[in-house]
Amino acid sequence: MAACSIKGRKRLRRGDYSIRANVANALGNPKRLMILDALSDGEMRAGEIVKLLNFEQPTVSRHLALLRRVGIVEQRREGKCVYYRLACSCVTGFFNCIEEVISTRLRRQQRMLSGKGGRA
Amino acid sequence: MAACSIKGRKRLRRGDYSIRANVANALGNPKRLMILDALSDGEMRAGEIVKLLNFEQPTVSRHLALLRRVGIVEQRREGKCVYYRLACSCVTGFFNCIEEVISTRLRRQQRMLSGKGGRA
DNA sequence: CAAATATATTCATATATACGAATATGTGCA
DNA sequence: TGCACATATTCGTATATATGAATATATTTG
Numbered sequence: 001m002a003a004c005s006i007k008g009r010k011r012l013r014r015g016d017y018s019i020r021a022n023v024a025n026a027l028g029n030p031k032r033l034m035i036l037d038a039l040s041d042g043e044m045r046a047g048e049i050v051k052l053l054n055f056e057q058p059t060v061s062r063h064l065a066l067l068r069r070v071g072i073v074e075q076r077r078e079g080k081c082v083y084y085r086l087a088c089s090c091v092t093g094f095f096n097c098i099e100e101v102i103s104t105r106l107r108r109q110q111r112m113l114s115g116k117g118g119r120a
Numbered sequence: 121m122a123a124c125s126i127k128g129r130k131r132l133r134r135g136d137y138s139i140r141a142n143v144a145n146a147l148g149n150p151k152r153l154m155i156l157d158a159l160s161d162g163e164m165r166a167g168e169i170v171k172l173l174n175f176e177q178p179t180v181s182r183h184l185a186l187l188r189r190v191g192i193v194e195q196r197r198e199g200k201c202v203y204y205r206l207a208c209s210c211v212t213g214f215f216n217c218i219e220e221v222i223s224t225r226l227r228r229q230q231r232m233l234s235g236k237g238g239r240a
Numbered sequence: 241c242a243a244a245t246a247t248a249t250t251c252a253t254a255t256a257t258a259c260g261a262a263t264a265t266g267t268g269c270a
Numbered sequence: 271t272g273c274a275c276a277t278a279t280t281c282g283t284a285t286a287t288a289t290g291a292a293t294a295t296a297t298t299t300g
Binding site for chain 1 (some may be wrong): 274275276277278279280
């Protein structure tokens with residue numbers, strides 16, 4: 001006999017979660033986040049990003065390729081230079097959400113410390 | 121002589137991008153996305169998720185532990201059962217953003233096909 | 241305490257990712 | 271065409287992640 005009740009509902013979004021995960025996964029790397037953060041100010045050349053962040057040129061190129069592959073950034077060639085930009089304004093929202101998760105976590109940890117840990 | 125101008129601006133968010141990446145990274149896995157999608161309907165027991173998604177019990181447990189570690193979900197024990205819930209409402213926004221990225225990408229691909237590919 | 245249920249952790253391994261170094265491709269210009 | 275600048279790709283390898291199987295821990299109840 002189950003001690004805890006099971007609610008019969010739950011509908012899941014349909015479709016391929018792998019595709020969604022690929023998009024999210026592209027955001028799960030510190031260097032890519034820095035690149036996106038830079039791009040959130042506007043279009044930049046690949047080389048500009050290399051200089052700004054002081055990463056290896058191939059590193060930046062590969063990260064940009066990955067971000068482009070999943071559709072987070074778009075590119076535009078102008079002569080010898082390739083300009084990158086965010087493909088979707090919602091990326092900024094990602095950052096805000098992450099900040100929110102982190103601050104929520106901090107708050108919870110504070111609670112832990114003063115609550116559980118404080119006395120005993 | 122650089123052919124493309126360099127704009128001198130660009131301010132980056134400060135702080136540790138690795139922490140942010142850890143949070144985002146937690147969302148970059150199809151099974152975890154399915155778990156979060158399930159939890160977006162409300163609190164669930166670990167075992168309920170196992171049954172709903174038909175994953176191995178240790179797999180679910182580990183994914184939940186990871187999600188909890190980065191602060192995306194919280195847990196609550198009630199007797200033998202452990203209930204999990206989203207720690208932060210913004211997680212739903214993540215999904216919407218991902219959908220937006222994917223649909224933007226689709227739109228762009230359509231454009232490619234009818235534009236570049238159509239004639240040539 | 242023993243047994244049963246619910247969840248968590250460990251271990252070995254398979255797979256995916258990230259990176260530097262080297263090299264290739266693409267573009268404009270003399 | 272040949273050179274210079276800008277970006278992309280390949281290769282070998284180091285590191286991280288995911289997983290099933292087995293095992294451990296926690297909680298309730300008899």
